[in-house]
Amino acid sequence: xxxxLSYKLDRAFKTLKGxxxxxxxxxxxxxKEIRRALIDADVNxxxxxxxxxxxxxxxxxxxxxxxxxxxxxxxxxxxxxLTKLMGxxxxxxxxxxxxxxxxxxxLQGSGKTTFSGKLAGQxxxxxxxxxLVACDIYRPAAIDQLKVLGEQIGVEVYAEPENxxxxxxxxxxxxxxxxxxxxxxxxxxxxxxAVDEQMMQEIEALKKALNPSETLFVVDSMTGxxxxxxxxxxxxxLDFDGVVLTKLDGDTRGGAAISIRxxxxxxxxxxxxxxxxENIDAFxxxxxxxxxxxx
Amino acid sequence: VGKSxxxxxxxxxxxxxxxxxxxxxxxxxxxxxxxxERVARDKYLNTSELDVILxxxxxxxxxxxxxxxxxxxxxxxxxxxPYVIMVVGVNGVGKTTTIGKLxxxxxxxxxxxxxxxxxxxxxxxxxxxxxxAERVDVPxxxxxxxxxxxxxxxxxxxxxxxxxxxxxxxxxxxxxHTKVNLMNELSKIKRVMQKFIPDAPHDVMLVLDGSTxxxxxxxxxxxxxxxxxxxxxxxxxxGTAKGGVVxxxxxxxxxxxKYIGVGEKVSDLQVFNRKAFVEALFQKK
Ligand SMILES: Nc1nc2c(ncn2[C@@H]2O[C@H](COP(=O)(O)OP(=O)(O)OP(=O)(O)O)[C@@H](O)[C@H]2O)c(=O)[nH]1
Ligand SMILES: Nc1nc2c(ncn2[C@@H]2O[C@H](COP(=O)(O)OP(=O)(O)OP(=O)(O)O)[C@@H](O)[C@H]2O)c(=O)[nH]1
Ligand SMILES: [K+]
Ligand SMILES: [Mg+2]
Ligand SMILES: [Mg+2]
Numbered sequence: 001x002x003x004x005l006s007y008k009l010d011r012a013f014k015t016l017k018g019x020x021x022x023x024x025x026x027x028x029x030x031x032k033e034i035r036r037a038l039i040d041a042d043v044n045x046x047x048x049x050x051x052x053x054x055x056x057x058x059x060x061x062x063x064x065x066x067x068x069x070x071x072x073x074x075x076x077x078x079x080x081x082l083t084k085l086m087g088x089x090x091x092x093x094x095x096x097x098x099x100x101x102x103x104x105x106x107l108q109g110s111g112k113t114t115f116s117g118k119l120a121g122q123x124x125x126x127x128x129x130x131x132l133v134a135c136d137i138y139r140p141a142a143i144d145q146l147k148v149l150g151e152q153i154g155v156e157v158y159a160e161p162e163n164x165x166x167x168x169x170x171x172x173x174x175x176x177x178x179x180x181x182x183x184x185x186x187x188x189x190x191x192x193x194a195v196d197e198q199m200m201q202e203i204e205a206l207k208k209a210l211n212p213s214e215t216l217f218v219v220d221s222m223t224g225x226x227x228x229x230x231x232x233x234x235x236x237x238l239d240f241d242g243v244v245l246t247k248l249d250g251d252t253r254g255g256a257a258i259s260i261r262x263x264x265x266x267x268x269x270x271x272x273x274x275x276x277x278e279n280i281d282a283f284x285x286x287x288x289x290x291x292x293x294x295x
Numbered sequence: 296v297g298k299s300x301x302x303x304x305x306x307x308x309x310x311x312x313x314x315x316x317x318x319x320x321x322x323x324x325x326x327x328x329x330x331x332e333r334v335a336r337d338k339y340l341n342t343s344e345l346d347v348i349l350x351x352x353x354x355x356x357x358x359x360x361x362x363x364x365x366x367x368x369x370x371x372x373x374x375x376x377p378y379v380i381m382v383v384g385v386n387g388v389g390k391t392t393t394i395g396k397l398x399x400x401x402x403x404x405x406x407x408x409x410x411x412x413x414x415x416x417x418x419x420x421x422x423x424x425x426x427x428a429e430r431v432d433v434p435x436x437x438x439x440x441x442x443x444x445x446x447x448x449x450x451x452x453x454x455x456x457x458x459x460x461x462x463x464x465x466x467x468x469x470x471x472h473t474k475v476n477l478m479n480e481l482s483k484i485k486r487v488m489q490k491f492i493p494d495a496p497h498d499v500m501l502v503l504d505g506s507t508x509x510x511x512x513x514x515x516x517x518x519x520x521x522x523x524x525x526x527x528x529x530x531x532x533x534g535t536a537k538g539g540v541v542x543x544x545x546x547x548x549x550x551x552x553k554y555i556g557v558g559e560k561v562s563d564l565q566v567f568n569r570k571a572f573v574e575a576l577f578q579k580k
Contacts, residue, residue, distance in 0.1 A: 036320055042508035045314045108531060108559070109387030109504065113418075138559070140395075140426035144419035152418075193534040220387065224317040224508025226536035247386060250471040252510040275386070275417070 009033055009071030027064065030071075031056045034078055041253035041292045044228045047262045055081050075293065082289035085258060090282050091267040094241065095123075097213045099131070099177045099185045105203055105238060106218035107230060108191030111246035113142065115218055115272050116188040117149030118280035123184055124155055131182040133173040134159035135166040135206070136190035146188055153277050156182075166190075166202055170210055187212070194233035204237050215240040216269065219256060221248050227256035228263045235264040242269035245283065249273040253292050301334045301345050309349070316539035316576045317508050322546065326352055350573050356546040357569040368553075368566040369404035371462065372497075377409070377455040379463045379488060379495040381448075383481055383518055384502035386469030389530035389556050391420065393502055394464050395427030396556070396564035402431060406461035411451030412437035413444040413484060414468040424466050431561060434458070444468065444480065445487040452491045465496070472517030481522050498525050500553065505531045505538035515544045524548070530556030533563070537576050 009030055031052050038048040058077050067073040093102070102119065104112045113136070120130045132150050134157055136142035143159045150157035158173040170187055177185045187210065192199035207215060217240040219227065234240060245257055248271050257268055268283040306327055313323040329352050334340050340348075371378045380397070382390045391414070398408045410428050412435055414420035421437050428435035436451040448465050455463040467484065470477035488495045501524040503511050518524050527545070529538045532555050541552055552567040 039314060039320055040509060042317075042510070045311055107506065107534070109389060111387060139423075140430070141419040141422035144422045145417075148418035193531070195534055220504070220506070222385070222504070222507045222510040224506060224536065224540065225315045226317070226506050226534070229535045230506075247471065249473070250385070250510070251473050251513060252508075255508070 007071070009074050027056060027059055030074065031059070034074070037293065038255060038258070041255035041294070042222075042224050042227075042259075043255035043292070044225050044259035044262075047228065047259045050262070051081065051085065051258065079286075079289050079293060079295070082258060082292060083285045086261050086285035086288055087267045087283075090284060091242065091269055093216075093269055094213045095128075095184060097211075099174065099183050100214070101174065101210045101212040102184065102186045103203075103207055103210060103212040103215040103238075104186065104188050104218060105215065105234060105240065106191060106244075107193060107220070110191065110218045110220045111244075111272055112191065112218045113145050113149070113188050114275065115216075115244050115246060115270070115280070116146065116186050117153060117155075118272065118277050119270070120150070120155045120184075120186050121153035121277045122280055124153060128184050129180075129182045130155050130184045130186060131173065131177045131180070132157045133170055133185060133187045135170050135187050137164050137166055137169070138190045142188075142190065149277065156180075167205055167209055170206055174210065194230045200233070200237050207238050214242065216242050216244050217266070218244040218246060219260065221245045221254040221256060221271075222250065222252040223256040225259075227259045231260040231264050235266065240264075240266060242267050244268070244270045244272060245288075246272035248291075249279065253294065254288065255292050257288050258292065301330070301340050301342060305342060305345065306330065312577060313539065316537035317511075318539035318576075319509050319512070319543050322356070322543035326356075346577075350570075350577075353542060353573050353576070354569050356542050357572070358545045358549055358551040369400050369406065371406065375494070375497050377452070377460045377463045377492075378497050379452060379455075379465070379492060380498045380500055381465045381467065381485065381488070381496035381522070382500050382502060383467050383522060383524075384469060385471050385504075385514055386417075388469065388502045388504040388507075389528075390414075390469065390502045391423050391427065391466050392559065393500075393528050393530060393554065393556055393564065394424070394466050395431060396561055397464060397554070398427070398433045398462075399431040399561045400564060401462050402433060407458070408433040408462045408464065409451060409455040409458065409460045410435040411448055411463060411465040413447040413451070414466050415440050415442045415444050415447060416468040420466075420468065445484045448484045449487045449491060452488050452495060456491070472514050472521075478517065478521040481518075485522055499523060500526045500528055501550070502528045502530060503538070503541060503544075505529045505555075506534065506536035507540065509540060511540040512544060512547075515548055515550070519548055519550070524550055526551055526553040528552070528554040528556065529567075532575075533557040538572075539576060 035052040134143040134146045273279045412421045412424045
């Protein structure tokens with residue numbers, strides 16, 4: 001798509017030059033191509049509009065019109081703007097506290113349980129004592145799933161299969177962590193929709209009681225326009241600290257990354273790139289910007 | 296749409312509604328172009344007429360399952376017994392849950408159902424399907440975790456024949472369409488079942504997550520290539536996502552949408568109704 005986009009832009013500019021009508025209005029029409037590319041990459045409609053307005057200003061300021069290859073320059077500016085928008089530099093997870101509690105949240109099937117396992121495995125490798133906590137008391141076999149992952153990475157999983165109270169389970173898990181000298185507790189929770197009031201209250205209560213040093217919002221990178229609604233609501237309820245972008249091993253452009261950053265202004269801290277426990281990576285805004293533009 | 300005549304502003308608003316429902320730029324422009332043509336023809340088109348035309352135009356893009364009503368949706372062709380359904384899709388879209396719900400509906404329609412646990416890969420996937428089978432009280436064939444999925448599928452079909460079952464539903468592991476070996480594995484699962492029942496699977500159902508954006512297009516394309524998808528199920532439509540990407544998919548690939556998932560409970564499966572679906576596109580939640 002990158003070639004495609006910069007080709008389209010170059011062509012658009014060439015036509016303009018040919019007619020000798022290079023004006024601000026014409027830049028606006030080429031910027032439209034960028035907007036379309038962003039929307040095709042699943043950046044939210046409104047966000048794409050705002051982002052391209054910024055890009056247009058930047059482009060005019062940098063004399064795109066007299067560049068040798070205005071299309072390429074415009075793409076470069078776009079890439080820079082997207083990178084800036086997604087945070088510029090990489091941000092780390094906060095693991096202060098004894099134990100440090102990491103609360104995992106997100107929609108159904110986004111990859112929370114898998115990511116919980118991955119994060120536990122990564123922290124263990126860094127020499128931390130970790131406890132995984134199974135607080136998804138709804139999904140069939142959710143506890144078994146976490147236990148299988150725990151076994152794979154050699155991390156203990158705290159669960160109370162008969163207990164239907166996530167808050168109780170989590171509180172006792174923390175007591176258990178203290179008793180057994182675990183410095184980090186990762187709490188996996190059930191998937192929930194932002195419109196499910198009862199479930200949102202549950203996780204809100206979990207956050208309040210556990211006072212996590214890090215609350216993460218896990219989101220499927222294939223998510224479309226709705227990413228903004230979900231991220232906004234989860235952030236309003238949880239004031240989360242960071243985002244995890246999953247399933248980036250596929251070919252989705254992942255425009256949701258921009259939408260989310262734009263509406264909640266929270267950093268993306270990790271990416272998930274596969275089903276295996278080692279498929280966890282830090283987030284790099286510049287790479288993500290290139291990906292969204294199909295470069 | 297609060298204005299009385301169709302002008303640029305109305306069309307812009309329409310564009311926003313469609314794009315934010317994940318309809319995608321191409322399909323949105325296609326719809327808008329058709330509306331513009333109508334407007335050019337019927338000069339005095341007002342917005343209430345637009346509403347009607349718009350719904351017609353979009354519904355026209357959607358392939359609908361022939362057995363639309365809840366009554367006939369779970370009846371099966373008599374010459375295909377057992378009727379074999381293979382369920383595929385990318386990770387986490389709701390395949391296993393949809394199978395549980397489907398089993399429940401078929402059973403309620405008086406059919407005997409057998410499930411096949413051919414996701415032998417994802418942690419506790421077999422346990423999850425077994426729990427669903429217990430919940431809806433149907434048998435499930437499983438060889439446990441890490442078994443060869445094709446042999447599980449073969450065995451499921453074979454046992455279903457022995458048991459004179461009406462419907463077989465085979466669960467498969469979630470896989471991204473970019474993973475060639477995993478896509479080949481699906482073709483293999485399909486072929487193996489055909490050794491036993493030549494025209495099986497009678498339905499290859501692609502499950503799409505209703506909150507997925509434009510990537511769903513590629514999913515439909517690649518899964519169709521590997522397994523010739525014959526129906527779609529759209530899940531998680533109980534949230535604010537509209538699932539609009541399915542309009543373009545249905546239009547381009549001519550695959551009917553059969554079911555929608557509207558929750559996690561056993562009863563949260565509905566037969567797809569394109570009128571209701573299109574209506575929901577324009578509803579603010
Ligand atoms: N390809 C790929 N698959 C992933 C990734 N992360 C998770 N998955 C898969 O996505 C599916 C859902 O992952 P889970 O970890 O169960 O998701 P969840 O958010 O815990 O789901 P619920 O608890 O049901 O809400 C599983 O099949 C995982 O193996 C990833 O980065 N890449
Ligand atoms: N709200 C809602 N949640 C759903 C729906 N369908 C499935 N889910 C949830 O989505 C999550 C994933 O569902 P699964 O059935 O495990 O998905 P899958 O496609 O089998 O996942 P993998 O086998 O890991 O690829 C679970 O938490 C389900 O309860 C739906 O229609 N609405
Ligand atoms: K998903
Ligand atoms: Mg989970
Ligand atoms: Mg499954």
